[in-house]
Amino acid sequence: MLGRKTSHRPLVAYRPIGPSDLGILQQLHADLFPIRYEPEFFHNVVNRRDIISWGAVDRSRPNSQRDDLIGFVTIKMVPARESEITDLVRCDPTRSDQTLVYILTLGVVEAYRKFGIASALIREVIRYAKTIPTCRAAYLHVISYNTPAIYLYKRMSFACVRRLYGFYIIEGQHYDAYLFVYYVNGGRSPCSPLEIVIGAVNYVKTSLNSVAGRMWRYDERKPWRWTKCKEKCGVTTTPSQSKRNLVNEGSTEFQCV
Numbered sequence: 509m510l511g512r513k514t515s516h517r518p519l520v521a522y523r524p525i526g527p528s529d530l531g532i533l534q535q536l537h538a539d540l541f542p543i544r545y546e547p548e549f550f551h552n553v554v555n556r557r558d559i560i561s562w563g564a565v566d567r568s569r570p571n572s573q574r575d576d577l578i579g580f581v582t583i584k585m586v587p588a589r590e591s592e593i594t595d596l597v598r599c600d601p602t603r604s605d606q607t608l609v610y611i612l613t614l615g616v617v618e619a620y621r622k623f624g625i626a627s628a629l630i631r632e633v634i635r636y637a638k639t640i641p642t643c644r645a646a647y648l649h650v651i652s653y654n655t656p657a658i659y660l661y662k663r664m665s666f667a668c669v670r671r672l673y674g675f676y677i678i679e680g681q682h683y684d685a686y687l688f689v690y691y692v693n694g695g696r697s698p699c700s701p702l703e704i705v706i707g708a709v710n711y712v713k714t715s716l717n718s719v720a721g722r723m724w725r726y727d728e729r730k731p732w733r734w735t736k737c738k739e740k741c742g743v744t745t746t747p748s749q750s751k752r753n754l755v756n757e758g759s760t761e762f763q764c765v
């Protein structure tokens with residue numbers, strides 16, 4: 509579907525996904541992901557049952573297509589205490605209402621890539637997460653070979669916090685995943701003293717390298733920030749993480765790949 513790069517500059521609009529999008533949404537997921545999604549998932553998306561979504565459309569297309577999805581993002585809210593990143597989020601243990609946004613799927617049809625559409629969809633998600641006072645972060649999994657997606661999340665200032673070995677099992681093959689987090693509403697857990705020391709050492713090392721490489725001007729434009737300390741301290745690994753067998757069963761957990 510829509511394989512060749514579009515020849516015109518699209519006039520992109522963003523809107524909620526609804527029942528009329530069912531067929532295209534299913535087709536796009538089949539085209540873009542190596543995994544199969546259950547019909548129930550699509551019905552939940554279009555009927556807005558526990559899943560929130562945004563779609564992108566190109567208003568400059570002919571009338572019959574101007575409302576067809578060219579991109580989408582789907583999310584669900586999960587209780588912070590039950591999530592796998594409880595340890596990474598600043599949570600008040602006395603409160604049970606704290607939540608996280610989990611990004612289920614994100615995709616843009618090939619002809620419309622590199623126009624900033626995925627970035628805009630992610631911005632919608634972040635904006636939404638910020639409007640929920642109890643929300644502490646948005647997070648997602650991405651398969652380790654998905655370079656465009658990894659670049660995208662880094663560019664959007666998501667922190668890569670974990671590498672999960674063999675997290676995905678696709679057609680009998682094991683693949684690692686990265687876990688990316690974007691904190692909102694003060695959700696970042698405070699750095700430990702050790703992390704601060706490691707962060708400071710890394711900073712000094714980077715600065716020395718930069719001076720040696722005569723790149724001081726570039727460095728000045730990118731001041732080091734304490735808020736990045738989790739990312740700078742490196743990615744943690746959890747080999748015991750529950751694995752996702754995505755093809756044999758069909759996905760009911762709906763992770764981003």
Ligand SMILES: CC(C)(COP(=O)(O)OP(=O)(O)OC[C@H]1O[C@@H](n2cnc3c(N)ncnc32)[C@H](O)[C@@H]1OP(=O)(O)O)[C@@H](O)C(=O)NCCC(=O)NCCS
Nearest residue numbers: 614615616621622623624625626627656657659660764765
């Ligand atoms: C990943 C994907 C959603 C990106 O969509 P997109 O609309 O092209 O992304 P954007 O135009 O917003 O790109 C933003 C940034 O992402 C990165 N990026 C996007 N495509 C890239 C590519 N092919 N190679 C390297 N980096 C890429 C770049 O940093 C880019 O910023 P830049 O254009 O300033 O360099 C799209 O390639 C896609 O749908 N892939 C298949 C489905 C998928 O993998 N979904 C993600 C699952 S986690």
